Amino acid sequence: MSEKLNVNGQAIELVQGDITDQCVDAIVNAANSRLAGGAGVDGAIHRRGGPSIMSETRRRYPDGCPTGSAVISAAGDLPARFVIHAVGPIWQGGDSGEPELLASTHRRGLELAVEHDCHSIAFPAISTGVYGYPVDKAAAIAIGTSAEFLDEFSKPSTIRFVLFSRDAVEAFTAALRSVKV
Numbered sequence: 001m002s003e004k005l006n007v008n009g010q011a012i013e014l015v016q017g018d019i020t021d022q023c024v025d026a027i028v029n030a031a032n033s034r035l036a037g038g039a040g041v042d043g044a045i046h047r048r049g050g051p052s053i054m055s056e057t058r059r060r061y062p063d064g065c066p067t068g069s070a071v072i073s074a075a076g077d078l079p080a081r082f083v084i085h086a087v088g089p090i091w092q093g094g095d096s097g098e099p100e101l102l103a104s105t106h107r108r109g110l111e112l113a114v115e116h117d118c119h120s121i122a123f124p125a126i127s128t129g130v131y132g133y134p135v136d137k138a139a140a141i142a143i144g145t146s147a148e149f150l151d152e153f154s155k156p157s158t159i160r161f162v163l164f165s166r167d168a169v170e171a172f173t174a175a176l177r178s179v180k181v
């Protein structure tokens, strides 16, 4: 564990690793609004979780999921119980509502986790890959939204960010250290 922050007795943790390895109640997918699958986190989740995840999302969410929101499915062959498919914004320079949309993506993911009695949830660095969001800016929003959520609701018990690259770990560590609780 590289870093941890306690908010109201709950934890925000950072680890470097692969989201599909996480033994938590719910892992978050960096999905697209058609829920069509893709590369990066999305590719890894569907590869390792198997075809039942896509069959379920096609059946339950035929219209996909708007940017800034999230939907939930079972997790197929993954160690987690649920996959929360969260759609972050595509970076367009920062003046097209991206910060609000990225915050709302995280909030909706956390709400779904709590509604499904998840005590632990693992997020990737949503929007920072194919969608091009600068990782330092995305980290501040992801961590800030999580700290506000825990401050308000005191659950889930653990919010973990699972980061692939050293750069992402550094950006999220800086964001975590700047939270005032």
Ligand code: APR
Pocket (backbone or CB within 6 Å): 017, 018, 019, 020, 030, 031, 032, 036, 037, 038, 039, 040, 041, 042, 043, 044, 088, 124, 125, 126, 127, 128, 129, 130, 131, 132, 133, 162, 163, 164, 165, 168
């Ligand atoms: N575990 C954890 N993090 C990962 C993994 C993994 N297995 N694979 C990639 N990452 C990291 C990337 O390095 C990046 O920092 O997750 C972050 C998010 O990258 P993307 O998966 O590209 O997600 P995003 O930027 O939100 O783009 C979403 O990409 O794959 C498509 O279908 C997806 O269209 C959607 C878009």
